[in-house]
Each structure stands twice: as C-alpha cells, then as structure tokens.
Amino acid sequence: MTDTLEKFIQGKGIRVGFMEGEDARVLEAVYYLKEHNTLVPVLLGDENEILENAKKFGFNIDGIEIINPKKFNDIDKLALRMVSIRRGKWDLETCKKYLLEDISYFGSMLVEQKYLDGLLGGCLHPTADVLRPALQLIKPAPGQSLVSSCFLLRKDGKQYIMADCTINLDPSADDLVEIALQTAKTAKEIFDIDPKVAMLSYSSFGSAGGACVEKMSEAKKRLKRMPLDFDVDGEMQFDCAIVPEVARLKAPDSKVAGCANTFIFPNLSSSNIGYKVAARLGGWEAIGPVTQGLNAPISDLSRGVDAKGIYKMAVVIAYQKYKYFNE
Numbered sequence: 001m002t003d004t005l006e007k008f009i010q011g012k013g014i015r016v017g018f019m020e021g022e023d024a025r026v027l028e029a030v031y032y033l034k035e036h037n038t039l040v041p042v043l044l045g046d047e048n049e050i051l052e053n054a055k056k057f058g059f060n061i062d063g064i065e066i067i068n069p070k071k072f073n074d075i076d077k078l079a080l081r082m083v084s085i086r087r088g089k090w091d092l093e094t095c096k097k098y099l100l101e102d103i104s105y106f107g108s109m110l111v112e113q114k115y116l117d118g119l120l121g122g123c124l125h126p127t128a129d130v131l132r133p134a135l136q137l138i139k140p141a142p143g144q145s146l147v148s149s150c151f152l153l154r155k156d157g158k159q160y161i162m163a164d165c166t167i168n169l170d171p172s173a174d175d176l177v178e179i180a181l182q183t184a185k186t187a188k189e190i191f192d193i194d195p196k197v198a199m200l201s202y203s204s205f206g207s208a209g210g211a212c213v214e215k216m217s218e219a220k221k222r223l224k225r226m227p228l229d230f231d232v233d234g235e236m237q238f239d240c241a242i243v244p245e246v247a248r249l250k251a252p253d254s255k256v257a258g259c260a261n262t263f264i265f266p267n268l269s270s271s272n273i274g275y276k277v278a279a280r281l282g283g284w285e286a287i288g289p290v291t292q293g294l295n296a297p298i299s300d301l302s303r304g305v306d307a308k309g310i311y312k313m314a315v316v317i318a319y320q321k322y323k324y325f326n327e
Contacts, residue, residue, distance in 0.1 A: 002287075002312045004192070005319040006038055014039045014318040017110055018310075019103045019121025019130070021045040021066060024057045026123065028307035029314065031059040039318045042067060042116060044103055067115075069099055069106040078109045085112070085137050098133075108133040111296050117325070118317040122301035123310065127166050130300045131291070141324075144293040146171075148179045149300070151275045151288035152191055161187045161195070161262040162278075165271040166289045166300060176219035180264045182292035184230050187262050190290065190319065197223075198241035198260035199234025200270070204250045212266045219264075231255045238263070287312050297321045 016033075018026050021043030027050075030041035043050055047066040054061045069075065075096065082095040082105075090098070098105040104125065110116045122130045131147070140147055150163035163183040168175055176199070184195040199220045203213040216235035223232045233256035240250045240257050247258025265271035279286040287309065291299045297320035299313060 002315045005190075005315050006036070009039060009315065009318040009322050011037055012039075012318075012322065014117045014321050015042055015115075016040070016118045016120060016314050016317050017042045017044050017067075017107050017116040018314075019044050019107050019119065020124045021050045022053050023123055024053065025305065025307045025310055027054050027057055027059045027061065029310035030064060031061060032307075032311055033314055034061075034064055038315060040065075041314070044069070044107055044110075046070075067110070069103065072106075074113075074115075075099055078106075078113060081113060082109055082137065102129075102133070104130050105133040105137070108137045108298065111298060112137055117321045118297035118299075120299055120301060120310070120314055120317055122299075123303055123305050126303075127289075127300045131167065131298075134291075134294060134296070134298045138294055138296045138298060140293050141295040144178070144182070146175055146178055147291060147293040148182050149289035149291050150183045150186055151286050152290070153275065153278050153284040153286055155282070155284045159191065159193055159261065160284075161191065161193065162271055162275045163262075163264055163292075164268065165265075165275050167268070167291075169268045171267065173215045173218040173222065176215065176264060176266075177222050178293070180219065180223055180232065183262055183264060184228075184232075186290055186292055188230070189323065190316065193261055195230040195262040196256045196260045197230060197232040197262045197264060198236055198256055199223075199232065199264050200238055200241065201235035201266055202237060204236045204240045204257075205234075207250070216264075216266055233257060233260075234264075236260075287316070290316055297325060 020026050033041045043066045079096040107119045111119050148164040149166045151165050153160045164179050187193040187195040199216045201213050201216045220234040233254045239246045241260040244258035251257035278284040297317045
C-alpha cells in the first residue's frame with residue numbers, strides 16, 4: 001500500500017516534522033525515509049539529545065534537519081501569529097511559553113506557517129496532547145465541521161477501514177454522517193479501496209433497541225438521502241457486516257452486509273477496542289490513525305507503534321500533502 005503512495009511523493013521534497021525526535025523508533029524511521037529519498041524528515045527537539053540518541057542506537061542522521069524551539073529564530077513571529085489565531089484568548093507571553101515548552105504547539109505552528117508540510121507525533125504523547133494544538137491552531141478544513149480518524153487494517157491481502165478510533169468520544173447522528181463521508185473518502189483516495197460502509201451496532205436492522213441503535217440507523221438514513229458514490233447500510237452487527245452466511249439470514253437485500261470493508265463504530269470505546277483486538281489478537285497490521293477533516297496533514301501515533309508504522313504514517317502524511325494541500 002505505502003509502496004504505491006511513495007511513488008507519488010518520492011523526491012518531491014515534502015517536509016514532515018517528527019515531534020519526538022529523540023525516540024529510537026522515530027530515529028530509525030527517519031533514517032530510512034532519508035535513505036529512500038521518500039520525503040524530507042525534520043526532527044523537532046533538543047539537538048544534543050537527538051544526536052546523542054542517534055549515536056546510541058546506531059542511526060546515522062547526518063544531513064537531517066533538527067529544529068530546537070528554544071533556538072528557533074522566528075519564535076516571536078510564531079507567537080504573534082498564535083495570538084491572532086487564538087483571538088485574544090492567550091496573550092503573547094502565554095503563546096511563547098506554549099511554543100517553547102510544548103513540542104505539539106511548536107510543531108503545529110510550524111505547519112500553520114509553512115515551515116513544515118506535515119507533522120507526526122504521539123509515540124511518547126497521548127492523543128489529546130498531539131491533536132489539541134492542531135484543532136486549536138489549524139482547525140477543520142473548509143466544509144468540515146469536525147475532525148476524525150481511521151485505521152487501515154491489513155492481513156493476507158485483505159484490507160479494512162475502521163473509524164473513528166481516536167478522536168470523537170460519543171458522536172451524534174450528524175457527526176457519524178460526517179465521519180462516514182470522511183472515512184469513505186480516505187478509503188477511496190488514500191488506500192484505493194472501493195468503500196462499502198457498514199454503520200455498526202449491537203443490532204442488525206432493528207433487531208434490538210436503544211439510543212445507540214437509533215443514532216446509527218438515523219445516520220444511515222441521512223447518508224442514503226445523499227447522492228453518494230459508495231454503498232452504505234446499517235445499522236448492523238459486525239458478523240452481519242462481514243460474514244456472507246450471516247448477512248443472507250439477517251439482511252438478504254443489503255448491498256453492504258456480508259461484504260463491508262469500511263466500518264463506522266458508534267463511539268470511541270468500541271472503535272478503539274475493536275482495532276486493537278484485531279491488531280493484537282488477530283495479527284492484523286494497523287496503519288494509523290489517519291486524521292481526517294483537518295486543514296493540514298497532521299496525525300497522531302499510537303504509543304505502541306514501531307519504526308515501520310512510523311515510516312508508513314509519514315508516507316501517508318506526505319501523500320495527504322501531495323493530494324489535498326499541494327498549493
């Protein structure tokens with residue numbers, strides 16, 4: 001999958017920042033990104049610590065740019081712009097403090113001011129710490145009312161998409177409509193998957209009741225009223241969505257049941273647990289989370305990610321820049 005994306009971005013000089021430049025997994029990933037001329041990696045943090053760790057872990061990062069917020073010449077420029085974005089909620093001193101002490105705010109402002117094309121972080125930080133600055137400073141893209149995320153699950157030549165696994169705690173029916181639209185777009189335009197979207201629940205087409213069932217069913221109805229270029233159905237249980245024999249019993253007339261490949265979960269608990277069960281017990285490779293609906297390519301990482309996962313997410317970030325933000 002990422003091999004295909006790499007062909008579009010290789011040699012184009014797309015600059016992706018890495019918040020945790022001192023981490024061994026990041027150092028390994030950026031070493032290979034530079035070796036393959038995939039993109040231009042930029043490490044954020046203290047250069048002495050980064051160089052010391054690179055030597056300790058055996059990665060030659062000569063020629064890779066390191067930006068230390070405490071030595072960044074344009075820090076006052078970033079702080080002034082940050083005051084403007086926050087519209088007086090924070091004064092200049094507060095903004096400068098955030099930039100100097102919180103690498104997530106510093107990285108987000110580097111993207112906002114075009115010093116970087118994209119940003120990746122989270123292998124040492126919780127999701128909220130990575131995405132809160134992006135939501136405050138970058139904000140949703142035009143036409144989007146929320147930001148969501150998805151994971152690509154891969155195994156034995158099969159590919160599935162799960163959303164929203166990291167951001168929206170308990171999305172409403174309206175939110176779920178937007179999450180489904182964003183995720184179908186990511187499936188088709190990033191991962192080359194023809195999306196068949198299942199709105200998941202513990203009920204299949206009214207077999208049980210409850211608020212969760214109702215909101216998934218309502219989101220499905222609203223989606224079906226739209227001029228979509230993909231199939232969507234629900235609400236349905238996971239076995240109905242993916243097992244043809246079950247689908248023939250529970251939803252014989254559905255174009256999605258039994259062959260779904262894009263799964264929209266009712267809340268963050270179910271989606272986050274679901275993808276991790278698939279990855280840890282089922283042995284599926286989980287690539288993500290891919291941020292959707294943000295006005296710049298910035299994504300979080302799972303703290304359990306390995307160097308290969310960081311490499312692949314950097315490729316996704318660079319491809320998002322190439323496809324959606326190539327000014």
